Amino acid sequence: MSLLIKIARILFIHKILYVLYKKLDHDHSVFLINTLKSFKKKSSYCKIYSESIILNKNSGLNIFITFDVDTVKCYELLKIDFVKEYYMPFNFNLLTNWVYKYSFNDIDNIFPKYEFGSHSSDHDIFLAYHNVDEITGKIKMSQDKLGFKPKGFRSPALSFSKRLVDVLDTLGFEYNSSIMSYNTRQRIPLFSPYKYEGLKLWEFPILIMDTKYWVDWKMSESEALDDTFNLLERFENSGEAVTFCFHPCYFETNFRYYDTLFNYIVNQKGMTPLYLSSYIDNKV
Ligand SMILES: [Zn+2]
Numbered sequence: 001m002s003l004l005i006k007i008a009r010i011l012f013i014h015k016i017l018y019v020l021y022k023k024l025d026h027d028h029s030v031f032l033i034n035t036l037k038s039f040k041k042k043s044s045y046c047k048i049y050s051e052s053i054i055l056n057k058n059s060g061l062n063i064f065i066t067f068d069v070d071t072v073k074c075y076e077l078l079k080i081d082f083v084k085e086y087y088m089p090f091n092f093n094l095l096t097n098w099v100y101k102y103s104f105n106d107i108d109n110i111f112p113k114y115e116f117g118s119h120s121s122d123h124d125i126f127l128a129y130h131n132v133d134e135i136t137g138k139i140k141m142s143q144d145k146l147g148f149k150p151k152g153f154r155s156p157a158l159s160f161s162k163r164l165v166d167v168l169d170t171l172g173f174e175y176n177s178s179i180m181s182y183n184t185r186q187r188i189p190l191f192s193p194y195k196y197e198g199l200k201l202w203e204f205p206i207l208i209m210d211t212k213y214w215v216d217w218k219m220s221e222s223e224a225l226d227d228t229f230n231l232l233e234r235f236e237n238s239g240e241a242v243t244f245c246f247h248p249c250y251f252e253t254n255f256r257y258y259d260t261l262f263n264y265i266v267n268q269k270g271m272t273p274l275y276l277s278s279y280i281d282n283k284v
Pocket residue numbers: 068070119123156157
């Protein structure tokens with residue numbers, strides 16, 4: 001095959017991939033922006049909701065700490081209850097058909113202390129882009145294997161689509177937490193949880209993700225703490241809520257970051273750590 005044909009073929013494949021990518025990206029952006037618009041329209045309604053929340057009225061900040069249990073190490077740490085000394089509400093999202101062998105017996109003793117959700121079955125990062133039957137099959141598989149009925153869902157690699165949201169609602173999930181707030185690509189300036197129009201499902205946009213600090217941006221613990229506290233200061237006393245997405249496997253290597261943050265949240269007046277479901281329970 002001549003070099004020219006080879007180049008033409010590569011260019012053609014790239015073009016198809018690019019068009020597919022743009023199409024998916026466009027559909028998802030339109031969906032997200034419409035959601036945001038309807039959320040804004042109802043902002044006065046949402047304000048009434050905010051005022052009625054018992055734990056954090058018009059001031060302060062509700063905090064949601066979530067952990068995705070992605071690796072064998074994450075799972076081993078979870079089994080020993082690595083965050084027990086903070087006495088805080090933590091959310092953990094579990095995989096059922098992935099690198100660790102999940103069994104409900106492993107988490108039985110810590111199950112009543114925390115809230116557990118699904119992170120899908122096999123960490124398929126294209127989960128949201130499959131058809132409805134495939135998405136349903138993978139999520140149902142995880143639901144069936146968990147040994148309890150999960151209230152929440154975190155999509156692998158934050159793979160996201162309208163189809164996924166509809167499937168989660170149909171399968172009886174109370175909330176999803178699979179988009180980044182202030183995402184540079186989607187530009188969604190949302191940080192507080194919101195309910196999807198016409199569905200029972202809530203979304204908890206993620207404000208801070210630890211993999212961005214340690215993997216993408218290669219930050220030191222001091223830089224990450226500066227970034228986190230700058231963001232927290234912006235939202236302090238807003239009466240709103242922010243979600244953190246962490247991974248247990250970084251807890252040992254960046255202990256100072258998590259320890260400083262958790263102690264601050266516990267001791268700072270007006271900061272209210274909550275389970276994601278208790279936030280919803282206070283709103284509906
Ligand atoms: Zn993950």
